[in-house]
Amino acid sequence: MTAISDNEPRAAFRLSMLIYDTRYRSLTIQVVAMVLFMLGAGWLISNAAANLAALGKPLSFGFLSQPSGYDINQHLIAYNSQMSHARAALVGLLNTLLVSVMGCVSATIIGVFIGVLRLSKNWVVSRLAAFYIEGLRNVPVLLWIVLAMAIFIETLPAPRAFRGANPSATMYLDNMVAFTNRGFYIPKPVFHSGSWLVVLVFFLSLVGIVVFGRWARKRFEDTGQLLPTFWIKLGIFFIPAILFYFIMGHPITLDYPALKGFNFKGGFHLRNSLIALWLALSFYTATYIAEAVRAGIQAVSKGQTEAAYALGLRPTRTTQLIILPQALRIIIPVLISQYLNLTKNSSLAIAVGYMDITGTLGGITLNQTGREMESLMLLMAAYLVISLSVSSVMNWYNNSVKLKER
Amino acid sequence: MKKSVFLGALTVAGLAASWATAGTLDDVKAKGFLQCGVSTGLVGFAAPDANGNWAGFDVSVCRAVAAAVLGDPQAVKFTPTTGKTRFTALASGEVDMLARNTTWTFTRDVDLKFTFDGVNYYDGQGFMVPKSLGVSSAKELDGATVCIQTGTTTELNLADFFRSNNMKYEPVPIETNAEAQQQFLSGACDVYTTDRSGLAATRAAFEKPGDYVILPETISKEPLGPLTRQGDDQWSDIVRWTLNALISAEELGITSANIDEMAKAKTKNPEINRILGTAGDLGGMLGLDKKWAYRAIKAGGNYGELFEKYIGEKTAIGLARGLNAQWKKGGLIYSPPFR
Numbered sequence: 217m218t219a220i221s222d223n224e225p226r227a228a229f230r231l232s233m234l235i236y237d238t239r240y241r242s243l244t245i246q247v248v249a250m251v252l253f254m255l256g257a258g259w260l261i262s263n264a265a266a267n268l269a270a271l272g273k274p275l276s277f278g279f280l281s282q283p284s285g286y287d288i289n290q291h292l293i294a295y296n297s298q299m300s301h302a303r304a305a306l307v308g309l310l311n312t313l314l315v316s317v318m319g320c321v322s323a324t325i326i327g328v329f330i331g332v333l334r335l336s337k338n339w340v341v342s343r344l345a346a347f348y349i350e351g352l353r354n355v356p357v358l359l360w361i362v363l364a365m366a367i368f369i370e371t372l373p374a375p376r377a378f379r380g381a382n383p384s385a386t387m388y389l390d391n392m393v394a395f396t397n398r399g400f401y402i403p404k405p406v407f408h409s410g411s412w413l414v415v416l417v418f419f420l421s422l423v424g425i426v427v428f429g430r431w432a433r434k435r436f437e438d439t440g441q442l443l444p445t446f447w448i449k450l451g452i453f454f455i456p457a458i459l460f461y462f463i464m465g466h467p468i469t470l471d472y473p474a475l476k477g478f479n480f481k482g483g484f485h486l487r488n489s490l491i492a493l494w495l496a497l498s499f500y501t502a503t504y505i506a507e508a509v510r511a512g513i514q515a516v517s518k519g520q521t522e523a524a525y526a527l528g529l530r531p532t533r534t535t536q537l538i539i540l541p542q543a544l545r546i547i548i549p550v551l552i553s554q555y556l557n558l559t560k561n562s563s564l565a566i567a568v569g570y571m572d573i574t575g576t577l578g579g580i581t582l583n584q585t586g587r588e589m590e591s592l593m594l595l596m597a598a599y600l601v602i603s604l605s606v607s608s609v610m611n612w613y614n615n616s617v618k619l620k621e622r
Numbered sequence: 623m624k625k626s627v628f629l630g631a632l633t634v635a636g637l638a639a640s641w642a643t644a645g646t647l648d649d650v651k652a653k654g655f656l657q658c659g660v661s662t663g664l665v666g667f668a669a670p671d672a673n674g675n676w677a678g679f680d681v682s683v684c685r686a687v688a689a690a691v692l693g694d695p696q697a698v699k700f701t702p703t704t705g706k707t708r709f710t711a712l713a714s715g716e717v718d719m720l721a722r723n724t725t726w727t728f729t730r731d732v733d734l735k736f737t738f739d740g741v742n743y744y745d746g747q748g749f750m751v752p753k754s755l756g757v758s759s760a761k762e763l764d765g766a767t768v769c770i771q772t773g774t775t776t777e778l779n780l781a782d783f784f785r786s787n788n789m790k791y792e793p794v795p796i797e798t799n800a801e802a803q804q805q806f807l808s809g810a811c812d813v814y815t816t817d818r819s820g821l822a823a824t825r826a827a828f829e830k831p832g833d834y835v836i837l838p839e840t841i842s843k844e845p846l847g848p849l850t851r852q853g854d855d856q857w858s859d860i861v862r863w864t865l866n867a868l869i870s871a872e873e874l875g876i877t878s879a880n881i882d883e884m885a886k887a888k889t890k891n892p893e894i895n896r897i898l899g900t901a902g903d904l905g906g907m908l909g910l911d912k913k914w915a916y917r918a919i920k921a922g923g924n925y926g927e928l929f930e931k932y933i934g935e936k937t938a939i940g941l942a943r944g945l946n947a948q949w950k951k952g953g954l955i956y957s958p959p960f961r
Binding site: 271272273285286287288289296297298366369370373374375376377397398476477478479481488489566567569571575579580582583584585586588 | 705706709710713729730733734735754755763764765766767772773777778780781782784785791792793794795796797804805808809810811812852853
């Protein structure tokens with residue numbers, strides 16, 4: 217190449233070549249676009265800064281260390297109204313993460329289930345699945361959230377309905393669970409001395425399950441013999457921990473919720489704002505996941521199934537070994553964006569009074585301090601970090617399951 | 623994508639802030655109407671009637687300002703704002719003034735850069751509970767579930783009250799008064815707390831108002847009044863003195879019934895003459911004409927008339943004058959002199 221260009225008479229560089237010479241034109245356009253973009257961005261930022269300064273509100277994040285002054289009903293970490301706005305934002309962030317993780321897990325389970333039903337050969341089942349998908353996903357998720365909350369508030373009894381000799385509402389499961397319009401109250405485990413051994417044994421059996429799984433797989437590859445791994449794993453999961461529970465003399469007890477004063481006391485309180493948001497988000501997002509699952513499975517060529525049958529594999533093992541690994545390649549990228557959607561949709565929490573980060577940092581803190589710009593910038597940064605983390609984890613997983621081209 | 627959203631937000635903030643610095647009086651005159659921020663619906667203070675016309679005690683302040691500035695009390699467009707959106711709406715210039723049960727506090731006045739133009743209702747935070755709960759004092763509310771409008775001073779007062787009395791509570795944050803009613807009526811919360819006037823107005827809209835009681839404790843001072851953006855003193859003066867004109871009118875006995883007669887010729891009382899523009903030119907000093915206060919008072923009547931019409935004892939809301947009586951009758955309602 218160099219030999220050829222050396223021989224050519226090299227024309228002197230003229231300015232007009234920046235426009236008319238294809239070698240430079242694209243570069244010119246890019247530089248011009250870049251300069252315009254930077255100028256525009258600079259203008260916006262300086263304009264906003266100047267106007268904020270003119271209003272007497274220059275950018276400052278000092279408010280974050282001031283006491284917040286408000287209470288938050290659901291806090292996963294210690295919090296009271298004398299703690300800082302930053303702490304309140306963190307409480308909100310954890311609430312966002314909680315509902316997002318719960319939502320992603322349940323949306324995946326429901327989505328896969330419905331997606332498989334959608335492919336059922338039974339006409340009624342596949343139509344019902346289609347009806348569910350089309351019905352839910354064509355209505356904005358905000359309405360589902362509000363609807364779920366309204367159903368909880370209007371149909372479930374208030375705690376005071378449980379009171380008196382002849383209460384109009386009763387608890388379920390031998391007085392263990394109460395469904396009220398303030399949320400669900402369920403028993404909480406209380407750990408007494410000696411309980412650590414039970415917990416330790418439980419975690420050891422989890423490790424045991426993994427070790428056993430590897431051993432069984434190796435044995436299968438060496439000898440071709442299949443073990444009933446599911447039942448054995450189930451046994452390892454339950455039996456040692458239960459055994460130690462009795463050996464140590466019941467070190468773990470349950471704290472039952474009971475009506476005291478205005479509300480139920482004791483046990484876990486799952487607020488109906490959390491449940492409404494969680495259910496609405498998971499059922500809504502599940503429709504998209506179901507479609508992704510269906511598309512992923514259908515995208516695997518029928519020849520693959522036929523080839524597996526020809527080799528004598530049974531239908532379940534065909535699905536496990538042939539179809540799913542190929543379908544996952546298609547499903548996972550869609551799944552990533554649905555997880556991100558669910559996380560971002562959780563910011564609709566304020567509609568039901570769930571105190572997520574939009575409700576604390578972007579709601580009460582913003583309102584009480586009047587720091588709109590700072591609060592919104594932090595809020596956007598928080599969602600950006602969550603989204604980028606989710607997608608990097610999912611991309612890592614995607615890389616591990618995608619076709620290895622060698 | 624993220625970046626463009628961020629830049630978009632910057633643009634909006636930048637543009638909004640640049641509008642805010644223009645003279646509001648000129649803006650309003652050029653538009654031909656007043657953009658007034660009110661609550662999303664609180665019977666008696668600001669609520670649309672069956673025909674969609676906004677009416678109420680707070681709304682009347684907007685109408686009086688519109689009458690003073692533009693000569694037409696109907697030349698108002700109302701922007702319903704929630705506790706959360708109201709300050710952004712005012713600071714960004716989306717509304718020209720806010721008349722929305724807003725408590726005058728130090729940080730709002732100084733740090734949020736607003737000017738409070740007087741007080742049109744002296745209020746305090748109270749608690750409402752169903753009678754069947756059998757509670758007679760707010761001190762008995764330990765462990766209760768409390769519905770509360772988020773983004774208000776009530777949220778902070780509530781936290782302070784329960785903390786100083788060593789009681790626990792479960793806050794249920796709610797965006798609007800209507801949602802709070804739904805939760806409260808279904809028993810999802812034991813207590814609803816907001817300013818006492820708001821409680822009375824909310825209770826008046828219930829099917830069975832008699833089944834609910836407002837507890838005797840008042841846990842805060844809530845001076846409510848109209849507010850404007852800081853830095854536009856002329857506009858703030860107009861709003862402040864329009865409210866003062868309504869208050870002075872009651873003190874001096876100017877009513878919507880006798881105002882035309884009083885304004886025809888000079889009366890014996892020079893202050894009445896100055897207010898109604900038959901002597902001096904107070905309006906000119908504000909950048910308005912001589913008849914500004916006449917029109918403001920004529921729009922709906924004086925302070926006392928507005929009070930009786932919308933929230934007084936004869937209405938469903940049934941609020942006594944109490945602190946909101948004229949200073950001569952033992953209340954706090956007091957206008958600086960017109961001279």
